[in-house]
Each structure stands twice: as C-alpha cells, then as structure tokens.
Amino acid sequence: MTGVLCLAHRCSGATPVALRESCATLGVPIERDPRGALPRAESPNLQTIGPIMIVSEDYIPTPTQTDALLAFLPTFENREFVPSRLESPPGMTPYHVFADELTQFHRAVYENGFVFQFDWRAWQEDAIRYCEQPELLVSADFETLRKLITFHVRAERYVEGHLPRQVESGHLAALLRRLRELRNFAECVAQ
Secondary structure: OEEEEEOOOOOOOOOOHHHHHHHHHHOOOEEEOOOOOOEEEEEOOHHHOOOOEEEOOOOOOOHHHHHHHHOOHHHHHOOOOOOEEEEOOOOOOOEEEEOHHHHHHHHHHHHOOOOEOOOOOOOHHHHHHHHHOHHHHHHOOHHHHHHHHHHHHHHHHHOOOHHHHHHHOOHHHHHHHHHHHHHHHHHHHHO
C-alpha cells in the first residue's frame, strides 16, 4: 500500500473531515504519520482519496495521469502565455495571481501523483543545476522529473513567483517535453 498525506490540515495534524469521509466510504484506515504531523490514509487507489495529496516515493503515476500533465505542454510552449500577473493592492505586499492554466497545472500535479514526499530542500542544488543547464533534462529519468516537479511546486510556497518563472524561462515546457519522451518510450516498449 502507498501512503497519501493530506495537505489541507498539515499544520494542526487534524484529520480533515472530507478525507475521513472519503476513506470511510472506501474502507481505508486513517492513521497518524510516523512523525505525528500529518494524517495518513492507506489506499491502493490514490485517485479516489481527493485532489490534494502527496504520494510516497514508490508510487508511479499511470499513463493517464502522465497525460493529464502533458495536456499543459502546448500552453507552456506558447511564448504569448502569461503565467501570472502581479497584484499590488494599496498598503499590501505585491503578490502573484496565477493564470487559470497554471492554477490547473498546479492542482493537476497533486491530483495525478507527481508530487511526492522527499527532502526537496536537500535536493535544491540538483534542481538548480537542471534549471541552469537545460541539456541535463535530455537524460533525466522519470524519478528526476517527479523530483523537479515536486521541487518547483513546493518552492512556490516559499518563493512566490517561482513557478511562473519556470514557465517563462521555458524550463517547465522542457521538463514536460522530456516527460512526453519517456511516456512515448514506455508506450513503445509495452507494445
């Protein structure tokens, strides 16, 4: 069984009602994360638990889940696409508002099992190397692409505007192109 961690109440450690009800319907037990911080549901069918989840490292997204991310590639390749706009209300710190497509992508990476639990901060130097040396993506494997996706969406929580910058730089499109190559290769091998 693969672990799912709900993000909704990660600070308080409370088991969210929606997750508890979903799990009860599926007959999935709820238990505390070993660190005591996050509620955990054990389920072989992660898609049915809910939209906001972090899966364990050993979970492999299905081809259908991979295709859900690849659907964003044409948008991120479009040079005219504006991934966010800066809002600056009087007396407040300016903040980024994602374009609808970027919001949908952000949600899709969670819904489709691409964000997983690992020490992404410790992996930051590797992630930066992939951003600064795009040629490294050519040989990136599936796990590395998932680590990069996890790194970028998690970094957005701490560095506002990080994800839109990855779209603007072309890094996110390059990452998705490599994901498409791996997806196509796996499909050919399966046939």
